[in-house]
Amino acid sequence: MKLNGHLLTPSDIGDVNRSRVIQAFCDHGPLTRAELARMAGVTRATIGNIVSGLIDDGLIAEGPAREPNGQVGKPGRPLWFGPRAGLAGAVTIAPGSVEAALVNARGELLERADRTVGTDADGKAIVKAVASALREACGNSRKSLLGIGIAVPGVCDTDSGEVLGSGPVPGLVGAPLVATVERGFRARVLVDNDSRALALGEKWFGAGRGRSSFASVQTGHGIGVGLVLGGAVVRGATGSAGEAGHTTVVLDGERCRCGRRGCWETIASLGWLRKEGTRRKIRGASTMDAASLADRAGGGDDPAAQLMHSYADNIAVGLANLTQMLSPPFYIVHGDAVGGGEVFRALIEERTRARVMSHMRPTVHVAFSELDQRAALLGAAGLVLSETFQLTAT
Amino acid sequence: MKLNGHLLTPSDIGDVNRSRVIQAFCDHGPLTRAELARMAGVTRATIGNIVSGLIDDGLIAEGPAREPNGQVGKPGRPLWFGPRAGLAGAVTIAPGSVEAALVNARGELLERADRTVGTDADGKAIVKAVASALREACGNSRKSLLGIGIAVPGVCDTDSGEVLGSGPVPGLVGAPLVATVERGFRARVLVDNDSRALALGEKWFGAGRGRSSFASVQTGHGIGVGLVLGGAVVRGATGSAGEAGHTTVVLDGERCRCGRRGCWETIASLGWLRKEGTRRKIRGASTMDAASLADRAGGGDDPAAQLMHSYADNIAVGLANLTQMLSPPFYIVHGDAVGGGEVFRALIEERTRARVMSHMRPTVHVAFSELDQRAALLGAAGLVLSETFQLTAT
DNA sequence: GGGGATTTGTAGTATCTACCTACGAAACCG
DNA sequence: CGGTTTCGTAGGTAGATACTACAAATCCCC
Numbered sequence: 096m097k098l099n100g101h102l103l104t105p106s107d108i109g110d111v112n113r114s115r116v117i118q119a120f121c122d123h124g125p126l127t128r129a130e131l132a133r134m135a136g137v138t139r140a141t142i143g144n145i146v147s148g149l150i151d152d153g154l155i156a157e158g159p160a161r162e163p164n165g166q167v168g169k170p171g172r173p174l175w176f177g178p179r180a181g182l183a184g185a186v187t188i189a190p191g192s193v194e195a196a197l198v199n200a201r202g203e204l205l206e207r208a209d210r211t212v213g214t215d216a217d218g219k220a221i222v223k224a225v226a227s228a229l230r231e232a233c234g235n236s237r238k239s240l241l242g243i244g245i246a247v248p249g250v251c252d253t254d255s256g257e258v259l260g261s262g263p264v265p266g267l268v269g270a271p272l273v274a275t276v277e278r279g280f281r282a283r284v285l286v287d288n289d290s291r292a293l294a295l296g297e298k299w300f301g302a303g304r305g306r307s308s309f310a311s312v313q314t315g316h317g318i319g320v321g322l323v324l325g326g327a328v329v330r331g332a333t334g335s336a337g338e339a340g341h342t343t344v345v346l347d348g349e350r351c352r353c354g355r356r357g358c359w360e361t362i363a364s365l366g367w368l369r370k371e372g373t374r375r376k377i378r379g380a381s382t383m384d385a386a387s388l389a390d391r392a393g394g395g396d397d398p399a400a401q402l403m404h405s406y407a408d409n410i411a412v413g414l415a416n417l418t419q420m421l422s423p424p425f426y427i428v429h430g431d432a433v434g435g436g437e438v439f440r441a442l443i444e445e446r447t448r449a450r451v452m453s454h455m456r457p458t459v460h461v462a463f464s465e466l467d468q469r470a471a472l473l474g475a476a477g478l479v480l481s482e483t484f485q486l487t488a489t
Numbered sequence: 490m491k492l493n494g495h496l497l498t499p500s501d502i503g504d505v506n507r508s509r510v511i512q513a514f515c516d517h518g519p520l521t522r523a524e525l526a527r528m529a530g531v532t533r534a535t536i537g538n539i540v541s542g543l544i545d546d547g548l549i550a551e552g553p554a555r556e557p558n559g560q561v562g563k564p565g566r567p568l569w570f571g572p573r574a575g576l577a578g579a580v581t582i583a584p585g586s587v588e589a590a591l592v593n594a595r596g597e598l599l600e601r602a603d604r605t606v607g608t609d610a611d612g613k614a615i616v617k618a619v620a621s622a623l624r625e626a627c628g629n630s631r632k633s634l635l636g637i638g639i640a641v642p643g644v645c646d647t648d649s650g651e652v653l654g655s656g657p658v659p660g661l662v663g664a665p666l667v668a669t670v671e672r673g674f675r676a677r678v679l680v681d682n683d684s685r686a687l688a689l690g691e692k693w694f695g696a697g698r699g700r701s702s703f704a705s706v707q708t709g710h711g712i713g714v715g716l717v718l719g720g721a722v723v724r725g726a727t728g729s730a731g732e733a734g735h736t737t738v739v740l741d742g743e744r745c746r747c748g749r750r751g752c753w754e755t756i757a758s759l760g761w762l763r764k765e766g767t768r769r770k771i772r773g774a775s776t777m778d779a780a781s782l783a784d785r786a787g788g789g790d791d792p793a794a795q796l797m798h799s800y801a802d803n804i805a806v807g808l809a810n811l812t813q814m815l816s817p818p819f820y821i822v823h824g825d826a827v828g829g830g831e832v833f834r835a836l837i838e839e840r841t842r843a844r845v846m847s848h849m850r851p852t853v854h855v856a857f858s859e860l861d862q863r864a865a866l867l868g869a870a871g872l873v874l875s876e877t878f879q880l881t882a883t
Numbered sequence: 884g885g886g887g888a889t890t891t892g893t894a895g896t897a898t899c900t901a902c903c904t905a906c907g908a909a910a911c912c913g
Numbered sequence: 914c915g916g917t918t919t920c921g922t923a924g925g926t927a928g929a930t931a932c933t934a935c936a937a938a939t940c941c942c943c
Contacts, residue, residue, distance in 0.1 A: 499927075499928045500927090500928055532930090532931065534930090534931080539929095539930090562940075
């Protein structure tokens with residue numbers, strides 16, 4: 096029986112304020128003390144005290160004075176993360192492969208390493224590959240890591256560090272992933288679902304910067320959602336939130352690979368696209384994706400254009416449901432759909448707006464992620480940053 | 490451009506800690522300083538300082554010393570809200586009627602008043618009825634109100650105080666509700682959607698006490714959801730979150746009153762129940778509800794039992810979708826379904842578990858609200874408490 | 884009946900933090 | 914070169930909890 100997460104102590108307010116300043120650096124890039132003070136509505140002296148702590152820790156460094164730009168007054172000294180500040184180890188695990196990286200607080204990937212494993216690899220083999228790739232990417236920086244983040248395709252409980260279920264990489268379930276890496280690197284190790292990691296990547300390094308609420312949507316073979324509400328990612332009981340791909344949108348619809356019927360995935364995944372393309376007798380449907388579909392639709396292929404419309408509309412069904420339920424004002428789409436380009440993005444946005452109640456239409460905005468293939472690794476690093484610099488919402 | 494909601498100041502930590510202590514009193518009832526200190530993991534001296542501020546404000550009072558109960562040591566003095574502490578005005582607006590009450594921090598309804606208005610009343614008439622009912626319920630306590638909370642059926646933006654849309658009470662849209670009441674009572678006035686208000690009522694005075702995340706589900710003619718995640722209610726952009734009744738669960742299903750197709754409401758509302766009952770040729774279907782259905786099913790009426798099963802299963806479709814998406818560990822059901830009693834509750838819980846992925850089944854718990862007809866008014870009061878005692882999540 | 888043990892609530896001091904005011908430093912302008 | 918503007922910093926003040934020590938109230942046991 097605890098009182099909501101203990102009480103605040105005077106030194107907590109320092110931690111919180113330092114965290115907020117750090118987030119401001121992530122959101123806005125280099126800033127002078129005076130700029131920070133104006134943003135926060137406090138005096139320059141206060142900001143000076145706060146950043147002096149960060150400078151002592153080596154997280155923040157003074158850049159060279161900005162060249163005079165015609166503005167009167169003493170020019171400010173820009174502050175930002177040093178190139179080796181806020182180092183985090185980042186790992187992504189996918190069927191058949193493991194990737195690791197060393198990421199700094201600027202969101203730069205300083206080192207990368209990957210390993211291939213058998214698609215039917217057991218937990219031991221995967222953990223070994225993770226440790227090996229991490230050693231290659233982060234070995235020299237082991238001492239200065241804030242932590243190591245691991246993004247896993249499947250359900251996992253970040254608090255306990257357990258992987259509870261993973262369709263794509265069954266060997267991971269129950270594997271001593273966190274414990275082993277923690278022992279080997281003597282660093283804090285955090286594991287999370289890959290869709291949520293993508294959301295955290297966007298929050299720290301992408302289009303989610305400065306937004307307190309948004310949804311990140313992974314498309315492709317499966318659909319997963321990472322929700323950020325009030326600045327924090329929603330994990331749910333035992334980390335099982337975000338299985339949006341397996342929400343029912345067609346009661347008594349097609350059988351889904353999860354065993355249930357009419358899941359969103361059954362009408363909005365690559366699997367559906369290819370099957371539907373085949374049914375509509377479109378050439379090359381069995382290897383089709385959003386990119387090739389958009390190409391052909393743009394080239395005047397009418398059946399392709401119609402199929403693209405259906406694909407966007409089916410994706411919009413789930414986005415609309417999310418909007419009705421939670422009304423996050425912003426969607427960041429990852430994965431296959433991004434290949435469809437601006438035309439496809441606009442189509443998804445338009446169809447989503449059409450599918451929500453009229454008064455919330457103006458609030459719907461759909462963007463495609465610009466983090467490309469770095470997204471997953473940045474997400475794993477974001478996991479570490481979010482845990483290290485915990486922000487108490489106002 | 491602001492730094493996330495300003496920085497924390499030393500005096501903020503007092504506010505936060507006082508708020509947390511207040512929430513502890515709501516969650517656990519009367520507590521001594523020593524009990525609070527143990528819960529919070531701080532010394533008794535610290536708690537003594539915190540509560541002394543609350544005692545000075547008149548919010549908390551020392552009760553009579555507990556009678557010695559065989560435990561050694563000096564007996565503690567229980568502290569709790571005084572009977573006239575934390576007074577809030579509470580208003581609920583429904584088609585044809587307005588209800589107001591004076592509620593204290595204990596969750597007791599000290600005064601009540603109601604007014605009837607025409608179902609086609611315009612904004613002016615409704616606002617007048619609200620003011621009149623409030624004067625009767627809270628007139629004498631006007632000076633000591635923390636604020637006034639108003640629960641409205643429809644979409645409303647709590648920040649701006651605007652009612653943006655209301656199917657049941659169209660006259661409210663755009664009415665100067667908040668401004669008028671604020672002027673008349675010189676108190677802070679907060680308006681929110683009724684489903685979210687129910688959630689806040691449960692959070693402060695019901696089964697939501699002490700839970701950081703849960704979902705409150707209103708059943709009956711329409712379906713609305715109030716989500717509490719991390720201690721805060723989810724409002725979404727312009728307050729439009731919670732329209733779960735209008736999420737698509739049957740693609741291309743029946744036309745819904747909202748104009749779209751296959752909304753959850755089309756298969757899980759009283760309207761569906763009565764139509765389906767008629768279709769199945771069940772006597773008295775046109776006025777049937779969960780209570781009468783459960784009665785007849787319990788009396789051995791097989792068609793009724795089957796219909797009840799379908800009703801529960803259809804409600805479970807939406808709860809399962811919520812679970813897949815957000816995995817709140819706890820559902821508190823209000824409205825018509827509560828009439829179905831324990832049998833119906835167990836049925837909904839069982840069907841929801843059957844409809845979610847296997848690993849999250851143990852996390853699903855469905856409860857019926859025990860706040861009965863007070864729920865809405867307590868929710869309106871909870872709105873005031875939540876705004877007054879803002880809690881920063883850990 | 885009385886001493887010891889246990890628990891409760893309250894002083895007083897130390898520590899942490901942001902706030903406020905004032906000041907030197909560095910640029911622009913005329 | 915002086916005036917103006919802006920930037921960063923130093924010193925004192927105020928608010929809050931942490932810690933230690935102490936008086937008070939009850940039970941237990943001899």
